[in-house]
Amino acid sequence: MSVSAGLCPCCRHEETQQPSPAYTRCSCCGHRWRLPPEAVSSTGYYETLVARNDPQAPWFKRKSSDRVALLSALLEEGGARRVLEIGCAEGELGGAIKARFDVVYDGVELSRDSEVAEQSLDRVFKTPASEVKELPYGLIASFHVLEHIAEPEQELACWSRLLGENGQLLIEVPNQSGHPLLVSDHNPEHLHQFTPASLAILLSRSGFACTGLSVGHYESPVYSDSIRIVARAQLSAERQRGLLLERFRDRFDGPFIVYGIGGDFFNYLAPVAEELEIQALLDSSPSKWGQRIGSLIVGGYDPAEHGMLPILVCSIRFGANIRQHLLTLGIAEDRIIGLESIYEHA
CATH class of the missing domain: 3.40.50.720 (NAD(P)-binding Rossmann-like Domain)
Incomplete structure (x- = not known):
């Protein structure tokens, strides 16, 4: 489904509002979405980017240690031996996990940071997840990626295909604007502002069963409030x-x-x-x-x-x-x- 469609991309409700010139807002689940700006929608935009993180910054270390603890807990609980991180950046998180667990840790990264990630991870795919053929994975993790995707339902279908029968999916996105003092998110790369309701509904419609949802997770000083969901593939009746x-x-x-x-x-x-x-x-x-x-x-x-x-x-x-x-x-x-x-x- 294209973001230009009149239906909400999460709950498919028809009644929408225009709280700003840029975003359309769903009156049912509160989701906001917009068309990608011309610069972001151009072919190869993300492939030109580099050094998207600063590993030496205190805020980076804060979010990194939190994510290492989270993935460690999920791996200890579920016993996954193959991990795929969608949007692995320079591969720092995967490298830290591989130092603690005997796992295969692959990544998807479109930017030039993939060249650095290749030094730490088992394999880095420089293509969208829809083109990844390696499967299945016991754990798929995605931090602050889904809000960049024009058609999130189609993206989740790709992730579902890569997930093993008993595998877990971990998603983190900004909670609405991502900061309690910001009315809206003006990051040109962000096409969606999720609410806990809209993200949970989207996952349910995409065939996932939510096993945990929480808010208030730190990504950076300007995205200090993030939604985090853990889900599994919904079992058939x-x-x-x-x-x-x-x-x-x-x-x-x-x-x-x-x-x-x-x-x-x-x-x-x-x-x-x-x-x-x-x-x-x-x-x-x-x-x-x-x-x-x-x-x-x-x-x-x-x-x-x-x-x-x-x-x-x-x-x-x-x-x-x-x-x-x-x-x-x-x-x-x-x-x-x-x-x-x-x-x-x-």
Whole structure:
């Protein structure tokens, strides 16, 4: 989608405002966007630039140390072994990460700073991400790049293609103008002023699920307020269902009994119940006995009939009470499994 279109490039809302001659503002998500100035839109503009950062400046060291800590935490958490930084500049961040982790760290950099980055990184692509063929990456990071891209939705589609199935995407952009005292951002290279809402909506529309969003991150003295989002590829409904079934099957290696036929059962178990080895549906309330659910009829616990099968307590709120009740019936504690053990630690 071109930035010249009437629809918001993030939420695609049609109602827009003109808060300034340069920018169009979406009345729904607050996103601002504009056409690139002629000088910036000219072919090869970024390829002519050099020395875009000053590694000796105190502000550079401040943002660099923060980003090293952030990427280190993501790598320790997710275990990615291949990293791609979109807009890697001179490669300082990647070099610091490679000194700490055994990873392949590639970069995309259009400016002449790519020549310096090649000395630190495994590989530097001097073309747009759409032309990168190396994949997949376990972590893709982009700091203050997306606001430069005329068509951010198309750019995110390229990043999605390069991201592995369980990979993470990290994006940082200025929060609106990037500074709490600036009404608007007049940087000629910046075509978008994101809000937390507009960036989250754009990612959702692009097939990503946001796992973390925060603001107030420091990039420089004039961009002291940045939005930071961590996201993963949104799982398809089929994949979500498959992963949930795997959890039940890992916990129950064979047939089991369900105890507690209430709201949690219908919300969190019934949608996949037909694909599980459920032998009986039990409840302590006689008013529920005789109710047919699928191929099973709800009844009470019968030690002779239900033998030594494991029992799933299908209630979060009343789980402790049900567990205690089952213990008083003489059921061994190791046979009792709570529904929370299936769903927690996603």
